[in-house]
Amino acid sequence: MDNTEEKAEMSSRVYEVGYLLLPTLTEESMPVVYSNLKDLVVGMGGEIISDEMPKMINLAYTMSKVIQNVHNKYDMAYFGWIKFVMDPEKVSELKKKLNLEENIIRFLILKTVRENTIASKRFVHKDLKRKLSPKRDDENGVSLPIDKEEIDKEIDAMVA
């Protein structure tokens, strides 16, 4: 049993492809390109774990792409990503196909893990909890006496 499981893990790996789409795409044509990309991954025998709809972002620096022998410069782009399981041998084929894709400025294929790796959302949650907890204390009246003492001290300081 262990051997077969190991083999299954060996024959497919978890990858992630991040990509930047041309900002010239309209809002109607962008989802089409996005679903075409997903179909491409599925068509190559990939199994999609999670993905995010491309969003318009401001690029940190200007990028250029040659389209029909003309250098085009971009300061904005749609950034999206797809996480998927795929056979390692097929990933190089996927890379070749993505290279030919007209609507992609650039892309990045990474090895990753199945679990969600984005942690920032959790942190926002934690920070919110911290912010919320003192308010709750106020409602319960626990922290009120402390406030009174502080106010008294402040008044004393003012008088002195």
Next chain:
Amino acid sequence: MKQDYFSANNIKHIDYKDIEILKRFLNPSGKIVNHKRSGITMKNQRKLAVAIKNARFMGLLPFVAK
């Protein structure tokens, strides 16, 4: 004593898309903060460096900030 940010927050995989976290480890000109200043372990510092470089390639973080 500074603690390792990633082990303190139980982050096992440093993702290049987490720019809010990665920005903590950039100085004002966009360079990666060295491991003495960042206070994270060498193992995580190496992963962090790769994540920041990937984020730079995808235009999420600057190579050079003005």
